[in-house]
Amino acid sequence: MKTVKTDYLARVEGEGGVRIRFRGDQVRDVQVRIFEPPRLFEAFVRGRSYAEVPDITARICGICPVAYQMSSCAAIEDALGIRLAPEIGELRRLLYCGEWIESHALHVFMLHAPDFLGYPDAIAMAREHREIVLAGLAIKKAGNAIIRAIGGREIHPINPRVGGFHSLPPRSALVELIPELESAHQAAMQALQWLGRLNYPDYEGDYEFVAVDGGDRYPFIGTGLISNRGLNISARDYDAHFEESQVPHSNALHSRLRARGAYVCGPLARFNLHFDKLSEGVREAARRLNLTPPCYNPFKSIIVRGLEIAFALEEAIGLIRRYHDNGDAFIAPPSAASTSTGYGVSEAPRGMLYHRYRVDSAGLIRDAKIVPPTSQNLASIEHDLARVAPRMISLTHAEATRLAEQTVRNYDPCISCATHFLQLTIER
């Protein structure tokens, strides 16, 4: 029996590995092993004030702290019955655009693109593709500039709070970002052509795609979930439709749809479900790359991230132009009359992020549930690996490892988030 094994998956956030075992030419089993130590956040927030939760859950992930803050705030506001002023919702959308731009640029240019060209990292890639790496860094910087202006800092922003923000950034501090965002948009549109010329493995999966229902807009924060196979539910009904199970080889839980099993969330899901809500310019760019929904090739998620970067930059520029700083920064939360439960869903860069909190009348958290996107995609990552694995038989171990890692990276897994991941073992 042969085994292909990667002890530590590189260029992913957090620690994990992959083990693929073969019997002859048949794939025997695939395990994505997550050994990032358990991080127990759902237990840490118990007994804490609801006001502390966005600061605590941000620490689940240094790459997508805004997502954790936004899903936390949405769920707690739901529990407390707070209805946000529309302007606050728009400023949160702008902050979230910053995180998509920063996180996608990191993944596309620094982590995933080197797989397609056979480099160990972006620094080695920069020796022959300096322009594209510099463009990626400039785009990433523009995203971070948005987060810093609104949130106070790029990692673990301090300004978001339940009910809104501690303070509204002055309009001038956002308007002055527009030239940098416009130039990043131009760089992103050019980078899309470069991404379109990469070699894509000929592979398609049979997926159910799940994403937040964004109403008539491309989704960031929402109240419902939809899929390409008829799911259409309120976030409040998440637990009735999804289940999480624990597997011995992983410190991350696996999530499934109770009715149909594995599913996919993230950029490909959003693109396939919400293509019509992208701007005309981004849709046209997608068509020029022959990429229109439905797309079932997970390797092309790197192009979709590029499209979402361009979209988020356009969206950010529009949101800044419409922004005014003369409203209230937050709505003071009412004191809870009795214990109540709130639900929040939003679109982290790597996919849907579900939070649920039970808040008591003293404002303390009694119970919390957090389902990160990587837990939701793990079952599909294992399915993809099992279907790609037969191609590994004819490859050298180094090539097989690279294909396995690239397959995992299609999902931009965030292992730190999911443990509450990567190493490749291929037994042949």
Added chain:
Amino acid sequence: MARAGKPKLAVWKFTSCDGCQLSLLDCEDELLEIAGQVQIAKFVEASSAAIRGPYDLSLVEGSITTPDQAEQIRQVRRQSRALVTIGACATAGGIQALRNFRNVPEFIAAVYARPEYISTLSTSSAIADHVRVDFELRGCPINRHQLLEVIAAFINRRRPALPNYSVCMECKRRGTVCVMVAKKIPCLGPLTHSGCGAICPAYGRGCYGCYGPAQTVNAKALADAWEAAGASKIEMHRVLRSFNANAAEFRSAAETLDENG
């Protein structure tokens, strides 16, 4: 080969959110220049290539929460000329140290349906509890400008020039009016190590101590000031028991509040 002469930098991860090592990738303007001056020999989050030690400088993120990690950090120390911890997890146990004050099996049962599959220690401890540390860079997360200073200092074999006064000094330098005096917003700034640039008060909220304790602190005086601002001891206790809960000065300040009810 000319590259062989460059100092070797390694980045290590223990239990953490990856945010502090991301700070290195967030140096968008400086990253390629850094890569020109040092050999990034091991950085799993950014590269699938790794060069064997010994390393001139190891940056260590995260706290020790498993038996394997306690062994691995000793191996990292043996391979490193200088070892610098980056961030609150590596320096004080981080948010994970909340487990030090509670019942861990109960915590695991709250998160995992099959606790028997999970291997973890009952404490989250700082790197310095296990091995000698040459410098501790504070913050949850660290400040990337301070990280660049630390890298430059160790490569040039000098001490980093980073102040250890409190956040209050940074508010003065930034021209922020004291939120506690002017708006009666409870603020942990007087107890908290500088480095962030006093962001929170500039955004109209009190400091919540994410850079850990400053060098000399007077927790009793601050507790009285919090009370005068209308904040309860329970609130101050909560702030102390957050991202640097196991840092000695914060731990003892919280315990003093416990004793005084």
